[in-house]
Amino acid sequence: MRRKLVVGNWKMHGSRAANAQLLAGLKEAGPWNADVTVCVPFPYIAETALALTATALNYGAQDCSAHEQGAYTGEVSSAMLADMACRYVIVGHSERRAYHAESDQLVADKAKAALAHGVTPIVCVGETLAEREAGLTESVVKRQLAAVIHTLGHCCGEMVVAYEPVWAIGTGLTATPAQAQAVHAVLRAQLRAATDRAVAMRILYGGSVKPDNAAELFAQPDIDGGLIGGAALKVADFAAICRAAAH
Numbered sequence: 001m002r003r004k005l006v007v008g009n010w011k012m013h014g015s016r017a018a019n020a021q022l023l024a025g026l027k028e029a030g031p032w033n034a035d036v037t038v039c040v041p042f043p044y045i046a047e048t049a050l051a052l053t054a055t056a057l058n059y060g061a062q063d064c065s066a067h068e069q070g071a072y073t074g075e076v077s078s079a080m081l082a083d084m085a086c087r088y089v090i091v092g093h094s095e096r097r098a099y100h101a102e103s104d105q106l107v108a109d110k111a112k113a114a115l116a117h118g119v120t121p122i123v124c125v126g127e128t129l130a131e132r133e134a135g136l137t138e139s140v141v142k143r144q145l146a147a148v149i150h151t152l153g154h155c156c157g158e159m160v161v162a163y164e165p166v167w168a169i170g171t172g173l174t175a176t177p178a179q180a181q182a183v184h185a186v187l188r189a190q191l192r193a194a195t196d197r198a199v200a201m202r203i204l205y206g207g208s209v210k211p212d213n214a215a216e217l218f219a220q221p222d223i224d225g226g227l228i229g230g231a232a233l234k235v236a237d238f239a240a241i242c243r244a245a246a247h
């Protein structure tokens, strides 16, 4: 039985005051019988770490560099994330693939850099609406995951995978539990062919997860939690999603 994982991706939201309120609210609402993590903007990692000291909540980042160190202005290395005791880092979110032209290989290299420093990568895959309508969902997510599996080799069993259909992100359109499960099963089979750890690996669903649809999504056999955007910014909504994961 895989323990559920719920990850709040704050994206480019927050302020010191708002974060303090959100984290205090989550500390009060928890703990839950699930792993819960917030992935916060880089400037807020230190204060988040402090706020979550001695709690069951984890924290992480939303991206990292594929480079180790050096003259890469604006980049943040996975060594730095490890130095800040980040547990997770999201790589390959569709917003980074789309707005920063991140290739499958760059995403894979970032995942490798993270693992090299003991930070667990949450590798995002997902198709656009046009790709889904063209019947390409399976081939797109398999291509994206294959690059990571190939680059990580025998370490690929240590990552978390997140399936996020691009058309469901921030749109209020959620994949139905059956649609999501179908893709998760494809991803699980691909992982099974690559590592004997596949059965223990967590595959998260992301895309308009809300308190009223979380339980049904999380009840699917290959959905092991969620990557939550908008609803992660509201204590009551995120807490309700964490509760749904705890069943």
Ligand SMILES: O=C[C@H](O)COP(=O)(O)O
Pocket (backbone or CB within 6 Å): 009, 093, 164, 168, 169, 170, 171, 172, 206, 207, 208, 209, 227, 228, 229, 230, 231
């Ligand atoms: O990383 C989170 C996803 O992009 C989902 O965002 P959303 O829950 O606002 O649709």
